Amino acid sequence: MVVVDDHPVYREGVVRALVSSGRVEVLAEAANGREALDRVEALQPDVLLLDHNLPQLNGLAVVNAIVRDALTTRVLFLSAHTESSVVYAALEAGAAGFLSKEARRDEIVDAVLACAAGRNVIPADVAAGLASEIRMRSRNDAPILTPREREILTLIAAGRSLPDIAGQLVLGVTTVKTHAQHLYGKLGVSDRAAAVAEAMRRGLLE
Numbered sequence: 001m002v003v004v005d006d007h008p009v010y011r012e013g014v015v016r017a018l019v020s021s022g023r024v025e026v027l028a029e030a031a032n033g034r035e036a037l038d039r040v041e042a043l044q045p046d047v048l049l050l051d052h053n054l055p056q057l058n059g060l061a062v063v064n065a066i067v068r069d070a071l072t073t074r075v076l077f078l079s080a081h082t083e084s085s086v087v088y089a090a091l092e093a094g095a096a097g098f099l100s101k102e103a104r105r106d107e108i109v110d111a112v113l114a115c116a117a118g119r120n121v122i123p124a125d126v127a128a129g130l131a132s133e134i135r136m137r138s139r140n141d142a143p144i145l146t147p148r149e150r151e152i153l154t155l156i157a158a159g160r161s162l163p164d165i166a167g168q169l170v171l172g173v174t175t176v177k178t179h180a181q182h183l184y185g186k187l188g189v190s191d192r193a194a195a196v197a198e199a200m201r202r203g204l205l206e
Contacts, residue, residue, distance in 0.1 A: 002036065004030040004039075006054055007051075008031070024109060033054040034056040036048065037065055040071060041071070047115045050062060050078065063090065063095050075094070079098070087122075097120055099123065146179075146182075152169075153183055155169075156180070
């Protein structure tokens with residue numbers, strides 16, 4: 001494996017912990033993202049233990065390059081930055097795991113071995129924040145409806161016909177039909193019943 005961190009004292013401590021465990025072979029170290037990619041390309045390690053904030057290329061850029069080049073090295077982040085948005089971005093990019101720099105030595109060793117064996121590593125303290133991030137992003141992935149489309153959606157859900165909606169909103173029936181078609185398109189459906197069901201699934205209707 002290869003260990004990457006721009007703080008030499010911390011990096012050396014991690015390397016010592018891995019080597020002294022007798023369970024991990026450290027092939028090389030790197031102090032920045034560019035060196036990290038060079039080491040991966042030259043040595044093809046099973047695991048790259050990687051900090052998030054790095055000079056030259058940050059951790060995400062390194063992961064993106066590894067995925068882009070279809071390299072087999074699996075990336076395990078070891079970072080002081082464990083905000084849910086950071087963890088989400090790292091895993092979405094293709095990282096196999098994410099650890100806090102507060103992790104104990106044995107946790108780091110176990111995580112490296114797990115990654116080398118093809119497993120993903122998300123400790124409980126990191127997973128809790130990640131779950132919240134996923135829920136938030138799921139809500140944010142809901143289609144953006146115009147105020148008029150939301151109004152029409154609510155009336156459709158209340159069982160009103162398009163002519164009734166046109167009369168209530170003082171709009172032409174053709175205009176209401178156009179809004180409804182736009183609404184269906186955004187929801188990926190083709191009729192009013194499916195629109196209501198999909199809107200409820202996505203949390204667009206109270």
